[in-house]
Amino acid sequence: MTIYNDEFSAYINSLFVPEDAALRRAREDSPKRGLPAIQIKPEEGRFLQFLVRACGAQKALEIGTLGGYSGIWIARGLSPGGRLITLEVEPLHAQVAAEHFAAAGVAERIEIRVGNAHDLLKSLPAEGPFDFIFIDAEKTGYPRYLDWALENIRLNGVVAVHNAFRKGSVAGLVEADKFTAITQEFNRRFAAEPSLISTIFPAGDGMLVGVKVSE
Numbered sequence: 669m670t671i672y673n674d675e676f677s678a679y680i681n682s683l684f685v686p687e688d689a690a691l692r693r694a695r696e697d698s699p700k701r702g703l704p705a706i707q708i709k710p711e712e713g714r715f716l717q718f719l720v721r722a723c724g725a726q727k728a729l730e731i732g733t734l735g736g737y738s739g740i741w742i743a744r745g746l747s748p749g750g751r752l753i754t755l756e757v758e759p760l761h762a763q764v765a766a767e768h769f770a771a772a773g774v775a776e777r778i779e780i781r782v783g784n785a786h787d788l789l790k791s792l793p794a795e796g797p798f799d800f801i802f803i804d805a806e807k808t809g810y811p812r813y814l815d816w817a818l819e820n821i822r823l824n825g826v827v828a829v830h831n832a833f834r835k836g837s838v839a840g841l842v843e844a845d846k847f848t849a850i851t852q853e854f855n856r857r858f859a860a861e862p863s864l865i866s867t868i869f870p871a872g873d874g875m876l877v878g879v880k881v882s883e
């Protein structure tokens with residue numbers, strides 16, 4: 669049996685993950701600017717780009733911008749004319765992300781909205797339904813973000829959610845932390861959601877993915 673590890677990650681990245689200078693900068697610059705270095709891994713970013721294009725997304729939404737690394741990947745997967753709205757609670761993160769979007773040449777395709785995402789989502793149904801939604805924010809908010817996403821994703825649209833593995837703790841590989849139990853509960857709910865065909869993409873910290881197949 670093979671177990672996904674850093675060597676497989678490097679192998680996939682060497683073949684399939686063309687990280688250009690702007691993506692590298694977004695990854696490397698964020699910690700220097702005081703942002704936590706918790707962005708998705710390059711192969712997770714490539715997977716988001718793949719999903720966005722596979723579902724023909726023109727309207728994408730991200731909950732949790734951070735330094736913009738994932739947003740660049742999503743924006744680069746959009747169909748021509750597509751747009752990404754990304755929500756961020758920390759003004760510094762939004763500022764740094766805006767610089768990274770500009771450097772990556774995707775700033776015109778992305779709108780950053782600064783504020784509490786739960787509040788910002790209240791007016792967003794009017795701009796939907798969305799073709800692609802990526803959730804990567806505070807873990808305690810995930811159940812409500814998923815409620816919203818299921819209401820506002822179109823048929824055959826894709827919902828992706830980061831940190832399904834909680835560093836391996838959901839499967840007992842490392843000791844549980846304060847978010848392990850809620851992550852396990854969330855994963856169970858996502859798996860059982862009848863309107864989705866879903867699974868976990870097992871790179872990085874685990875990416876839940878579901879395609880909406882019924883109302």
Ligand code: DHB
Pocket residue numbers: 706707708804805830831873
């Ligand atoms: C951590 C990682 C993440 O991807 C995230 O969204 C939140 C926290 C972490 O490593 O603590």
Ligand code: MG
Pocket residue numbers: 706707708804805830831
């Ligand atoms: Mg995350």
